[in-house]
Amino acid sequence: MPDLGIEVLLKGNNLMRLLAGLGVALKISLIAIGLSIPLGILIGMLVNGKNPIIKGIYRVYLEFIRIMPQLVLLFLVYFGTTRAFGWDLSGETASVFVFTLWGTAEMSDLVRGALISIPKHQYESSAALGLNRSQTYFYVIIPQTVRRLLPLSINLITRMIKTTSLILMIGVVEVLKVAQQIIEANRMSSPNAAFGIYLTVFFLYFIACWPISRLAAYLEKKWR
Amino acid sequence: MEQYLPLYQKAAVLTIRLGILGIVFSILIGLICSFVLYYQIPIIKRIVAIYIEISRNTPLLVQLFFIYYGLPKIGIPTNAEICGIAGLSFLGGSYMTEAFRSGLEAVDKVQLESAESLGMNRFQTMRYVILPQAVSISIPAFMANVIFLLKETSVFSAISLMDLMFTAKDLIGLYYKTTESLFLLVVFYLIILLPISIIGSLLERRVRYAGFGD
Numbered sequence: 008m009p010d011l012g013i014e015v016l017l018k019g020n021n022l023m024r025l026l027a028g029l030g031v032a033l034k035i036s037l038i039a040i041g042l043s044i045p046l047g048i049l050i051g052m053l054v055n056g057k058n059p060i061i062k063g064i065y066r067v068y069l070e071f072i073r074i075m076p077q078l079v080l081l082f083l084v085y086f087g088t089t090r091a092f093g094w095d096l097s098g099e100t101a102s103v104f105v106f107t108l109w110g111t112a113e114m115s116d117l118v119r120g121a122l123i124s125i126p127k128h129q130y131e132s133s134a135a136l137g138l139n140r141s142q143t144y145f146y147v148i149i150p151q152t153v154r155r156l157l158p159l160s161i162n163l164i165t166r167m168i169k170t171t172s173l174i175l176m177i178g179v180v181e182v183l184k185v186a187q188q189i190i191e192a193n194r195m196s197s198p199n200a201a202f203g204i205y206l207t208v209f210f211l212y213f214i215a216c217w218p219i220s221r222l223a224a225y226l227e228k229k230w231r
Numbered sequence: 232m233e234q235y236l237p238l239y240q241k242a243a244v245l246t247i248r249l250g251i252l253g254i255v256f257s258i259l260i261g262l263i264c265s266f267v268l269y270y271q272i273p274i275i276k277r278i279v280a281i282y283i284e285i286s287r288n289t290p291l292l293v294q295l296f297f298i299y300y301g302l303p304k305i306g307i308p309t310n311a312e313i314c315g316i317a318g319l320s321f322l323g324g325s326y327m328t329e330a331f332r333s334g335l336e337a338v339d340k341v342q343l344e345s346a347e348s349l350g351m352n353r354f355q356t357m358r359y360v361i362l363p364q365a366v367s368i369s370i371p372a373f374m375a376n377v378i379f380l381l382k383e384t385s386v387f388s389a390i391s392l393m394d395l396m397f398t399a400k401d402l403i404g405l406y407y408k409t410t411e412s413l414f415l416l417v418v419f420y421l422i423i424l425l426p427i428s429i430i431g432s433l434l435e436r437r438v439r440y441a442g443f444g445d
Contacts, residue, residue: 074421075417087413202297212293213289220287
């Protein structure tokens with residue numbers, strides 16, 4: 008049996024440190040999700056209106072955020088805005104900001120898509136039944152929208168968690184950074200630690216994301 | 232700013248080259264896996280399902296770290312470029328599988344039966360009935376995956392490949408040319424990604440005839 012460097016995990020509190028690192032990544036993604044879901048719903052509903060200026064601005068925002076790799080966005084905010092505006096931004100604040108910006112764009116697009124997918128006759132039938140505007144939304148449109156939206160937004164959560172691995176690149180100490188530190192510290196005693204530790208990180212991410220994406224798949228099947 | 236242009240051009244070529252290779256392998260993996268799932272080949276379909284779950288629920292950066300720093304420790308040598316392509320294909324394969332599979336499964340069973348009653352064999356059914364429809368149904372998802380994978384190449388800088396991100400970070404670190412290097416970074420990503428995004432939406436419009444059958 009070759010040395011796979013797994014035993015490094017059990018040394019000291021290495022496993023706990025890795026989990027704490029994953030905690031940092033999860034915390035940032037959860038804050039960003041908590042902010043971007045309400046914001047995305049709000050913006051998605053706003054741009055469903057008819058104002059061409061709002062629509063134009065929104066289009067540019069959406070396309071830019073979606074076409075740029077998230078890492079570029081992180082760099083723009085972390086290096087770019089600090090330079091341009093002279094403020095002091097911690098890596099964590101920058102990541103929460105970028106992920107909220109990105110999550111809001113994605114979420115608003117999902118909301119917009121879900122609203123468009125409700126056929127027009129649903130509105131017309133409700134009007135024919137004498138429901139007023141708020142009743143139409145509460146009893147007819149929103150329940151249907153939520154069904155289409157929920158699996159997709161749960162998927163967005165897993166995408167967000169996976170993307171938080173990038174914050175390593177702007178110097179936030181998260182699970183990959185902790186892994187690097189552990190590997191460096193044990194370079195002499197267990198030279199193969201890179202294998203075991205990175206494999207562990209790999210499965211930590213898997214364990215964090217898999218149940219969530221299963222839930223999304225289950226809901227999608229159930230509500231189709 | 233002009234003196235940095237050649238650096239960015241070189242980096243962009245690397246990004247595009249690795250991206251294209253990764254995407255080609257992703258397509259191959261996706262084709263094979265989606266056929267395995269479509270024809271329900273026993274045992275292998277289990278393996279494919281596990282592969283998809285693992286690949287879709289882990290970040291590319293972590294996959295790359297494991298391949299690049301982890302695998303050499305158990306005697307599998309890697310170089311950065313191959314590792315980048317391998318990582319991208321490992322990730323992209325599952326996304327492409329999902330895109331192709333949804334296309335294949337969208338073709339109604341009635342059509343298979345009709346093809347059979349016309350005397351077509353399995354290969355002919357695939358070639359003349361299923362594929363033409365499946366391809367056009369999976370085009371939107373396919374194009375989205377292409378853009379997604381090209382964007383994902385931005386993490387290659389973490390395994391010391393000199394791509395666009397690496398170049399930008401280098402210039403920021405060495406000369407404090409933050410504004411210039413970030414501007415060029417955005418411009419170069421736009422040059423690479425914008426045409427593909429536009430082609431994607433054009434293609435999507437063109438292939439919509441697939442839905443006319445219903």
